Amino acid sequence: MDILNALVALANFVIVPGLAYGAQLAIGALGVTLIYGILRFSNFAHGDTMAFGTAMTIIATNLLLAVGITFGPLPTALLALPFGIGLTILLVLFIDWLVYKFYRDQKAKPVILVIVSMGVMFVMNGVVRFIIGVNDIRFADGERFIITARDFKTMTGLNEGLAIKTTQAITVVVAVVVVAILFWFLNKTRTGKSMRAFSDNEDLALLSGINPDWVVKVTWMIVAALATTAGVLYGLDKSFKAFTYFQLLLPIFASAIVGGLGNPIGAIAGGFVIAFSEVTITYAWKKVLVYLMPESLEPDGLVQLLSTDYKFAVSFAILIIVLLFKPTGLFKGQSV
Amino acid sequence: MNPALKNTALFSFLGVLILGTGIVQGWNTALLIVNMGLISAIMALGVNLQWGFAGLFNIGVMGFVALGGLATVLVSMPPVGEAWAAGGLQVILGLIAGTATIAAAIFAQKRFAGRTRTLVTLGVLIAGFFIYRAVFDAGVDAVEAVNPAATGYLGGLNLPVLFAWPVGGLLAAGAAWIIGKTALGLRSDYLAIATLGIAEIIIAVLKNEDWLARGVKNVIGLPRPVPYEVDLQNDAGFVERAASLGLDPVTASTLYTKIGYGVLFMIVLLILLWLAQKALNSPWGRMMRAIRDNEVAAEAMGKDVTARHLQIFILGSAICGIAGAMMTTLDGQLTPGTYQPLRFTFLVWVMVIVGGSGNNFGAVLGGMLIWWLWVMVEPLGLGLMNILASGLPEGSSLRDTLIDGAAHMRLLTMGLILLLVLRFSPRGLIPER
Numbered sequence: 001m002d003i004l005n006a007l008v009a010l011a012n013f014v015i016v017p018g019l020a021y022g023a024q025l026a027i028g029a030l031g032v033t034l035i036y037g038i039l040r041f042s043n044f045a046h047g048d049t050m051a052f053g054t055a056m057t058i059i060a061t062n063l064l065l066a067v068g069i070t071f072g073p074l075p076t077a078l079l080a081l082p083f084g085i086g087l088t089i090l091l092v093l094f095i096d097w098l099v100y101k102f103y104r105d106q107k108a109k110p111v112i113l114v115i116v117s118m119g120v121m122f123v124m125n126g127v128v129r130f131i132i133g134v135n136d137i138r139f140a141d142g143e144r145f146i147i148t149a150r151d152f153k154t155m156t157g158l159n160e161g162l163a164i165k166t167t168q169a170i171t172v173v174v175a176v177v178v179v180a181i182l183f184w185f186l187n188k189t190r191t192g193k194s195m196r197a198f199s200d201n202e203d204l205a206l207l208s209g210i211n212p213d214w215v216v217k218v219t220w221m222i223v224a225a226l227a228t229t230a231g232v233l234y235g236l237d238k239s240f241k242a243f244t245y246f247q248l249l250l251p252i253f254a255s256a257i258v259g260g261l262g263n264p265i266g267a268i269a270g271g272f273v274i275a276f277s278e279v280t281i282t283y284a285w286k287k288v289l290v291y292l293m294p295e296s297l298e299p300d301g302l303v304q305l306l307s308t309d310y311k312f313a314v315s316f317a318i319l320i321i322v323l324l325f326k327p328t329g330l331f332k333g334q335s336v
Numbered sequence: 337m338n339p340a341l342k343n344t345a346l347f348s349f350l351g352v353l354i355l356g357t358g359i360v361q362g363w364n365t366a367l368l369i370v371n372m373g374l375i376s377a378i379m380a381l382g383v384n385l386q387w388g389f390a391g392l393f394n395i396g397v398m399g400f401v402a403l404g405g406l407a408t409v410l411v412s413m414p415p416v417g418e419a420w421a422a423g424g425l426q427v428i429l430g431l432i433a434g435t436a437t438i439a440a441a442i443f444a445q446k447r448f449a450g451r452t453r454t455l456v457t458l459g460v461l462i463a464g465f466f467i468y469r470a471v472f473d474a475g476v477d478a479v480e481a482v483n484p485a486a487t488g489y490l491g492g493l494n495l496p497v498l499f500a501w502p503v504g505g506l507l508a509a510g511a512a513w514i515i516g517k518t519a520l521g522l523r524s525d526y527l528a529i530a531t532l533g534i535a536e537i538i539i540a541v542l543k544n545e546d547w548l549a550r551g552v553k554n555v556i557g558l559p560r561p562v563p564y565e566v567d568l569q570n571d572a573g574f575v576e577r578a579a580s581l582g583l584d585p586v587t588a589s590t591l592y593t594k595i596g597y598g599v600l601f602m603i604v605l606l607i608l609l610w611l612a613q614k615a616l617n618s619p620w621g622r623m624m625r626a627i628r629d630n631e632v633a634a635e636a637m638g639k640d641v642t643a644r645h646l647q648i649f650i651l652g653s654a655i656c657g658i659a660g661a662m663m664t665t666l667d668g669q670l671t672p673g674t675y676q677p678l679r680f681t682f683l684v685w686v687m688v689i690v691g692g693s694g695n696n697f698g699a700v701l702g703g704m705l706i707w708w709l710w711v712m713v714e715p716l717g718l719g720l721m722n723i724l725a726s727g728l729p730e731g732s733s734l735r736d737t738l739i740d741g742a743a744h745m746r747l748l749t750m751g752l753i754l755l756l757v758l759r760f761s762p763r764g765l766i767p768e769r
Binding site: 041042099102110111112114115116118119120121122123124125126127129130133134246247249250253254257261305307309310312313315316319320323324327 | 391393395465518519522524525526528529530532533534536537540543544677678682685686689740741744745746747748749750751752754755758759762
């Protein structure tokens with residue numbers, strides 16, 4: 001019984017939130033890694049692309065709600081997601097045409113593109129604030145829980161409850177679907193294959209007649225879709241605030257680098273590595289340990305390795321460790 | 337147009353902007369902009385050293401600036417005797433235990449090989465962590481329990497606040513050494529992410545370690561290097577001199593202290609600018625640019641690229657630390673909650689790029705110019721929005737959106753300026769010679 005209680009507590013506070021957060025990071029990191037693989041620069045505007053997509057989805061959600069359309073027990077934002085994705089695709093294609101294309105044609109150094117993406121980040125951040133303001137916005141509606149802690153307790157008779165939020169379940173399901181579609185696309189379709197070829201060896205790809213403009217356009221479209229999805233899932237799970245999305249940049253980059261920049265499988269693995277380390281290291285283990293330890297050994301403190309405010313430090317420390325010992329990441333990524 | 341004339345014209349234009357602000361908005365506002373502008377110029381000098389001279393992509397400026405601010409507290413505030421008695425030594429012991437653990441782990445890495453190495457390192461780290469937490473946490477609790485509303489921290493050394501400026505530089509240099517040692521051998525993107533991360537961590541430490549500098553409870557009332565306005569107003573001699581200039585004592589005292597700060601900042605800026613110019617035109621500076629332009633060739637000529645990068649990374653970060661200490665001195669308080677990467681890292685980058693990377697005068701011009709714009713965009717934007725919205729009916733939602741939007745004009749404008757400069761004048765206002 002004690003072991004079951006400990007397992008449930010672990011699932012409730014570590015595994016379920018870690019899975020959801022890991023899935024959000026993984027989708028975010030996939031976007032970063034695709035840009036890095038195809039366009040060969042670290043896109044600092046990615047966090048703000050996520051924020052823009054989410055802002056558009058929130059507006060579409062509000063419009064849907066205003067005309068009385070809901071998605072039953074599921075959040076209405078899922079219905080609005082395609083609108084958000086569409087608008088974000090238009091925006092990033094416009095930005096690519098207006099800003100990035102010039103430097104690509106010049107064959108500018110990657111670091112110049114990074115600085116350019118910093119400028120884009122500023123502008124997008126400003127645009128998002130202009131459109132939707134700086135306040136905390138909660139836009140999850142429908143059923144809040146699939147199973148609440150109390151129901152779980154009465155159902156099983158355990159001391160510990162297991163609560164699963166609808167948004168957490170949706171996050172994981174959507175992530176699986178998105179990743180499946182992405183990998184099918186990259187591995188089975190002609191465009192996907194040409195993207196991989198372009199990423200592996202640009203010169204050879206150009207030689208075999210792959211149209212670089214088309215590859216770049218498709219990449220931006222996929223990245224916009226991924227960024228919006230990641231942003232909306234994160235926003236549904238927690239809340240939307242323009243500034244938090246900017247701060248997500250660090251764990252997302254950490255995920256992409258830990259997994260190996262430019263490698264999609266690595267991005268997913270990296271997302272979960274970062275998420276679970278953040279959650280386990282900042283979790284107060286007392287709740288689990290009281291069930292497992294004999295009473296005499298019961299811990300006095302919270303048995304929390306680091307306070308939650310240091311979660312940045314965790315993703316960063318893992319990043320440094322991986323870089324020091326395996327500079328190309330867990331899965332072999334590209335290096336410039 | 338020859339470069340000297342163009343530069344004079346650019347700096348005169350800056351002067352006209354500031355004079356104009358003084359005439360339209362009052363001299364207090366203008367001096368406030370000048371003072372922060374001078375500090376921004378110093379930050380830009382630091383980043384220019386790293387990016388312009390050596391091509392290092394440091395986006396952790398905020399962290400170094402915050403460390404400078406921390407130095408101000410540690411140097412100038414009076415020590416809290418009670419807190420030291422309660423747990424000061426224990427905190428120090430805990431920190432020593434932590435450092436010793438890391439040193440032992442690094443030693444183990446070098447000493448052993450194979451599986452033993454992994455096991456010993458892990459063992460040292462885990463054991464060390466628990467010893468460190470046991471010693472450190474008790475000390476921290478004791479210190480933070482001492483009168484938490486007013487102190488709850490260890491205090492500083494009670495030295496004159498001007499000492500804090502070089503100390504701020506030293507603190508930042510120390511942090512830069514640690515980061516540089518780990519991240520400089522890697523690719524440029526990784527250095528960027530590493531510095532971005534370390535800056536966030538420094539801010540997190542400042543926010544949460546209350547024993548150090550009171551965290552988000554802020555340290556207020558830092559000593560000042562210039563007299564207080566109230567003292568000046570009570571000084572009969574000062575009031576008399578103010579009256580002879582036709583100023584009332586209150587205005588005169590505020591102007592006097594601001595000019596005092598301005599002169600101090602100007603002295604620091606001129607010293608650093610002189611040093612940076614000397615460095616740029618020395619064999620060392622030429623070597624740095626050679627490394628930046630072609631690392632492989634420089635290495636072939638026998639230059640130790642990683643060591644030189646580490647050197648200039650530390651120097652540039654130290655300058656940012658000095659600027660951070662000066663800024664906290666000017667504010668008179670350390671407020672870790674107000675450090676934001678957009679304001680303290682990316683804005684400095686805009687300054688360097690717009691001013692002209694690789695040129696020290698460009699960095700100074702960019703620093704002051706962009707700071708002026710950063711301050712003025714909001715009133716200018718509001719004015720613009722009011723004109724745009726004037727045709728719309730009172731109370732319409734579009735009108736409200738437009739006017740509220742003025743508050744968010746800053747980031748938009750800075751981004752646009754950065755993008756425009758990068759596109760049409762990538763070498764900046766005063767290009768590298």
